[in-house]
Amino acid sequence: MxxxxxxxxRLRAVWNTDAVHQDIDQEMQFHIRMRTQENIExxxxxxxxxxxxxQRFGNTGRIxxxxxxxxxxxxxxxLWQDVRYGARMLRKHPGxxxxxxxxxxxxxxxxxxIFSIVNGVxxxxxxxxxxxxxxxxxxxxxxxNRFGVSVADFQGMEKEYAKIGSVAASTNRxxxxxxxxxxxxxxxxxxxxxxxxxxxxxxASGRAFVTGEDRPDKExxxxxxxxxxxxHMAGKTETIGQRLTLDGIxxxxxxxxxxxxxxxxxxxxxxxxxxxxxxxxxxGPFTLRxxxxxxxxxxxxxxxxxxxxxxxxxxxQWAHTFPDANATYVSTPLKxxxxxxxxxxxxxxxxxxxxxxxxxxxxVANLLLARASTxxxxxxxxxxxxASRFRLLRxxxxxxxxxxxxxxxxxxxxxxxxxxxxxxxxxxxIPRLDQVKVDGWVMGxxxxxxxxxCLVFGLVPGLYSVNPDLGEPxxxxxxxxxxxxxxxxxxxxxxxxxxxxxxxLLIGAGLxxxxxxxxxxxxxxxxxxxLLTVQLPLPSQKYPEEEKAANFHKEMxxxxxxxxxxxxxxxxTHLPMEGGNTNDFVLExxxxxxxxxxxxxxxxxxxxxxxHTLSIPLLKGRYFTEQDNENAPPVMVISETMAKRYxxxxxxxxxxxxxxxxxxxxxxxxxxxxxxxxxxxxxxEIEPAMYCPFTQESFGIRMMTxxxxxxxxxxxLVPSVRREVNSIDPDLALANIKTMxxxxxxxxxxxxYRGVLLGIFAIVALTLAAVGIYGVIAYAVNQxxxxxxxxxxxxxxxxxxxxxxVWHGMILSIIGVVIGVGASLALTRFLTSLLYGVSNTDPATxxxxxLLLIGVALLACSIPARRAMRVDPMIALRHx
Amino acid sequence: MVTKTKNxxxxxxxxxxxxxxxxxxxxxGYGVGQRIQQISDDVLRVEEGSLYPALYRxxxxxxxxSEWGVSDNNxxxxxxxxxxxxxxxxxxxxxNWGRLAGAIYKVMATT
Numbered sequence: 001m002x003x004x005x006x007x008x009x010r011l012r013a014v015w016n017t018d019a020v021h022q023d024i025d026q027e028m029q030f031h032i033r034m035r036t037q038e039n040i041e042x043x044x045x046x047x048x049x050x051x052x053x054x055q056r057f058g059n060t061g062r063i064x065x066x067x068x069x070x071x072x073x074x075x076x077x078x079l080w081q082d083v084r085y086g087a088r089m090l091r092k093h094p095g096x097x098x099x100x101x102x103x104x105x106x107x108x109x110x111x112x113x114i115f116s117i118v119n120g121v122x123x124x125x126x127x128x129x130x131x132x133x134x135x136x137x138x139x140x141x142x143x144x145n146r147f148g149v150s151v152a153d154f155q156g157m158e159k160e161y162a163k164i165g166s167v168a169a170s171t172n173r174x175x176x177x178x179x180x181x182x183x184x185x186x187x188x189x190x191x192x193x194x195x196x197x198x199x200x201x202x203x204a205s206g207r208a209f210v211t212g213e214d215r216p217d218k219e220x221x222x223x224x225x226x227x228x229x230x231x232h233m234a235g236k237t238e239t240i241g242q243r244l245t246l247d248g249i250x251x252x253x254x255x256x257x258x259x260x261x262x263x264x265x266x267x268x269x270x271x272x273x274x275x276x277x278x279x280x281x282x283x284g285p286f287t288l289r290x291x292x293x294x295x296x297x298x299x300x301x302x303x304x305x306x307x308x309x310x311x312x313x314x315x316x317q318w319a320h321t322f323p324d325a326n327a328t329y330v331s332t333p334l335k336x337x338x339x340x341x342x343x344x345x346x347x348x349x350x351x352x353x354x355x356x357x358x359x360x361x362x363x364v365a366n367l368l369l370a371r372a373s374t375x376x377x378x379x380x381x382x383x384x385x386x387a388s389r390f391r392l393l394r395x396x397x398x399x400x401x402x403x404x405x406x407x408x409x410x411x412x413x414x415x416x417x418x419x420x421x422x423x424x425x426x427x428x429x430i431p432r433l434d435q436v437k438v439d440g441w442v443m444g445x446x447x448x449x450x451x452x453x454c455l456v457f458g459l460v461p462g463l464y465s466v467n468p469d470l471g472e473p474x475x476x477x478x479x480x481x482x483x484x485x486x487x488x489x490x491x492x493x494x495x496x497x498x499x500x501x502x503x504x505l506l507i508g509a510g511l512x513x514x515x516x517x518x519x520x521x522x523x524x525x526x527x528x529x530x531l532l533t534v535q536l537p538l539p540s541q542k543y544p545e546e547e548k549a550a551n552f553h554k555e556m557x558x559x560x561x562x563x564x565x566x567x568x569x570x571x572x573t574h575l576p577m578e579g580g581n582t583n584d585f586v587l588e589x590x591x592x593x594x595x596x597x598x599x600x601x602x603x604x605x606x607x608x609x610x611x612h613t614l615s616i617p618l619l620k621g622r623y624f625t626e627q628d629n630e631n632a633p634p635v636m637v638i639s640e641t642m643a644k645r646y647x648x649x650x651x652x653x654x655x656x657x658x659x660x661x662x663x664x665x666x667x668x669x670x671x672x673x674x675x676x677x678x679x680x681x682x683x684x685e686i687e688p689a690m691y692c693p694f695t696q697e698s699f700g701i702r703m704m705t706x707x708x709x710x711x712x713x714x715x716x717l718v719p720s721v722r723r724e725v726n727s728i729d730p731d732l733a734l735a736n737i738k739t740m741x742x743x744x745x746x747x748x749x750x751x752x753y754r755g756v757l758l759g760i761f762a763i764v765a766l767t768l769a770a771v772g773i774y775g776v777i778a779y780a781v782n783q784x785x786x787x788x789x790x791x792x793x794x795x796x797x798x799x800x801x802x803x804x805x806v807w808h809g810m811i812l813s814i815i816g817v818v819i820g821v822g823a824s825l826a827l828t829r830f831l832t833s834l835l836y837g838v839s840n841t842d843p844a845t846x847x848x849x850x851l852l853l854i855g856v857a858l859l860a861c862s863i864p865a866r867r868a869m870r871v872d873p874m875i876a877l878r879h880x
Numbered sequence: 881m882v883t884k885t886k887n888x889x890x891x892x893x894x895x896x897x898x899x900x901x902x903x904x905x906x907x908x909g910y911g912v913g914q915r916i917q918q919i920s921d922d923v924l925r926v927e928e929g930s931l932y933p934a935l936y937r938x939x940x941x942x943x944x945x946s947e948w949g950v951s952d953n954n955x956x957x958x959x960x961x962x963x964x965x966x967x968x969x970x971x972x973x974x975x976n977w978g979r980l981a982g983a984i985y986k987v988m989a990t991t
Contacts, residue, residue, distance in 0.1 A: 009940065023958075024932075026956070026958075027908075027909060027932070027957075027958045028932070030908065030909075030910065030951075030955060030956065030957050030958070031909055031910045031928065033955065034910040034951075034955075035910070037953075056927070056928050057928045057929065
């Protein structure tokens with residue numbers, strides 16, 4: 001701990017400089033007195049004695065210095081001196097300081113804000129013990145097509161996977177909670193017994209599910225979240241053992257999860273009722289999500305192989321209901337599955353802000369470099385007085401560090417504010433956003449960013465400033481002397497770098513904005529204006545027969561239709577933009593060859609009014625009518641793409657089809673072809689789609705969404721709709737109340753997010769580049785005033801001067817732009833998956849951005865060029 | 881900034897002499913110099929320019945402590961005193977020195 005003591009002593013010395021100096025001085029005086037006395041005793045004259053005593057000390061100043069070196073503040077003191085000196089310099093040039101600090105804080109702030117998101121979403125490990133052993137298990141029959149598993153799959157898996165780990169199934173579903181003031185929709189994830197054991201998180205009070213509790217004959221139990229407990233049970237301790245009525249079934253609360261527990265899903269469920277699985281009759285529908293924990297030491301690869309082995313067994317067993325030779329089970333690490341494609345977006349943004357920080361640093365380097373020229377004389381004098389190169393460099397670097405720390409501090413404030421803004425801007429479907437916060441890691445990152453930027457902008461000009469050649473600046477007297485050529489080249493280089501950095505950013509933003517605009521212009525295939533959508537989940541307890549559910553819907557639609565302001569009402573299992581179910585099908589005229597997987601298309605049950613409510617055009621045949629009911633022969637309407645893909649050159653009307661691998665079902669006749677609808681979201685490819693009357697295809701009948709076309713503001717109808725629904729069934733709650741405009745806007749969410757953020761960063765980059773080139777050209781004009789004066793005196797036209805100055809800037813920006821275009825061509829490849837309707841080398845975007853950047857450069861250069869034109873040769877020459 | 885020009889052997893030796901001198905009892909800087917000179921029969925004369933930096937350095941190491949007091953001739957003087965750590969250090973240095981001196985003697989004694 002000796003160094004600590006030393007540090008303390010040095011700190012004391014810095015604090016109390018005078019006391020230490022005095023101490024040393026007094027001690028020395030004592031020594032001299034003693035020596036003098038001794039000399040006198042030896043017979044010297046008092047004067048000689050004194051002189052001898054003093055001479056023995058040699059240069060007293062030097063000894064004092066040595067004493068100070070050991071006992072004083074040492075390096076700490078030098079640092080303190082430098083900091084004070086630096087602060088004085090910054091105060092003396094407030095414009096420069098403010099500019100530099102603001103520039104840096106923008107760069108550091110943007111980086112820190114994005115980093116805190118990247119950290120929360122991508123870097124922070126999942127909040128479960130040994131998260132690397134956790135996988136999601138899907139079913140896959142082609143590289144692009146992944147889907148959940150069925151009860152049959154899961155039960156087969158559960159038995160076999162036990163050798164290397166354990167699996168649990170879950171399914172997200174909203175449930176209606178009754179027994180409170182009014183029925184309420186609660187987001188729930190139904191899970192099998194092993195779920196919490198697999199995650200490795202135990203309830204804070206009560207217990208998790210126990211093995212066997214997920215059998216259908218067992219008592220229904222539920223685990224609730226901390227938030228739900230606080231909101232609905234008023235945080236009371238005697239909650240365990242209470243009953244909750246969910247969809248009309250009584251569930252006993254057995255556990256409360258700890259505060260801050262996050263389920264591995266974007267659905268953010270509030271409760272986890274037990275999922276009790278019946279023994280299935282066929283393999284399908286594929287609605288379960290499976291999560292697996294491999295035992296310690298079992299690798300991902302081994303898990304994958306085991307799953308494929310299990311798949312072969314299960315698939316063979318159920319081959320008669322779902323023959324698909326290509327399908328198998330695949331596992332994805334849990335985190336990867338959760339984060340999904342948002343990773344690319346975040347990394348692109350991270351790259352972009354990295355560029356912004358570099359640009360900011362380069363700009364500050366430029367500012368410092370310009371100032372270094374005016375400080376040449378000061379530095380030369382200090383060097384002449386004996387300051388070593390290292391000492392000078394250290395002082396300059398301390399000044400830079402001071403700037404960086406101030407910029408970093410302001411940047412951190414900006415980041416705290418920026419994170420809130422980013423979170424507010426971000427679409428709901430970004431996973432793990434609740435993990436985002438400004439913590440130690442983020443602070444550390446800000447500090448690192450500060451230090452690195454300081455290295456960039458502090459060291460380069462610093463090294464150039466401590467030029468050992470003292471003669472020139474001293475002789476020149478700091479007036480009108482031509483600049484050191486090396487430094488001018490460096491400054492020019494920095495401008496080139498700035499333009500090369502700004503261009504890819506602008507191109508990225510341009511491509512994103514371009515995609516976003518194209519997405520907005522995408523025709524969704526229906527008219528999204530004035531549409532209200534409300535989900536109406538019917539508890540199976542209360543509506544055990546599908547017929548009863550169907551009757552409810554019919555009655556409900558009849559009443560809602562009569563509400564003032566409603567022009568059309570219908571129901572559907574899925575809404576456009578939200579994505580929905582798919583179903584496999586076989587054509588009567590072209591049976592699927594054995595061993596081949598059957599074709600798959602989107603599958604929606606609708607009421608006859610549906611196409612009319614959404615204004616989906618009829619292309620051929622007819623829409624459904626009320627007569628297409630459960631007693632009539634089954635009918636189907638297909639989309640244009642489906643017609644073109646599976647009935648090329650044929651008339652699909654009257655063709656017959658079977659769906660869902662149901663061999664014994666009767667054939668369904670195609671009666672109409674309607675326009676394509678963007679069912680999976682605006683950016684998704686159009687897929688073939690099938691529609692059935694909800695009276696004939698009862699799948700999902702308890703999870704229908706009511707769609708209303710209204711004359712007035714759609715949201716204003718919600719109370720009257722609720723009244724009508726509750727007049728039929730007072731226990732029903734409305735869920736997911738949204739206008740179609742909202743749904744459309746959510747579908748554009750990520751694209752807008754990327755466009756807005758990259759746009760902001762690009763504007764910052766453009767501004768920085770413009771300021772950078774302006775600064776350099778203005779400075780050059782200033783330095784060349786004399787030369788320009790001579791040129792004018794010798795007869796140069798104003799136009800020539802203008803061209804001379806602007807040309808200098810243009811050359812720099814064009815070189816930068818050329819390099820930037822090269823870099824962009826290499827970099828935009830990473831954007832491909834985020835673009836819609838634009839190629840990553842879109843010539844229009846590239847040309848536009850290049851022109852924009854050169855235009856801005858031209859503008860920035862023309863200001864100093866104008867000043868150069870106005871140079872009065874008399875004044876410029878007299879100045880010398 | 882002053883760099884250390886003396887080599888470590890000599891500097892270490894001076895430190896050891898100072899410690900030894902102070903092991904005989906607390907003393908001010910002047911006295912330390914005198915004491916070394918007297919004991920060595922005027923062979924070792926410690927320069928003021930080396931003495932004080934050495935004292936400050938040793939104090940920083942925690943081997944000696946200082947305190948202002950009154951000298952024999954009734955003057956304010958700064959007295960240095962060996963600490964327990966310093967006593968241990970002196971022991972270590974004495975052993976090292978003994979070994980080194982012995983080794984040098986052996987080398988020089990070969991004929």
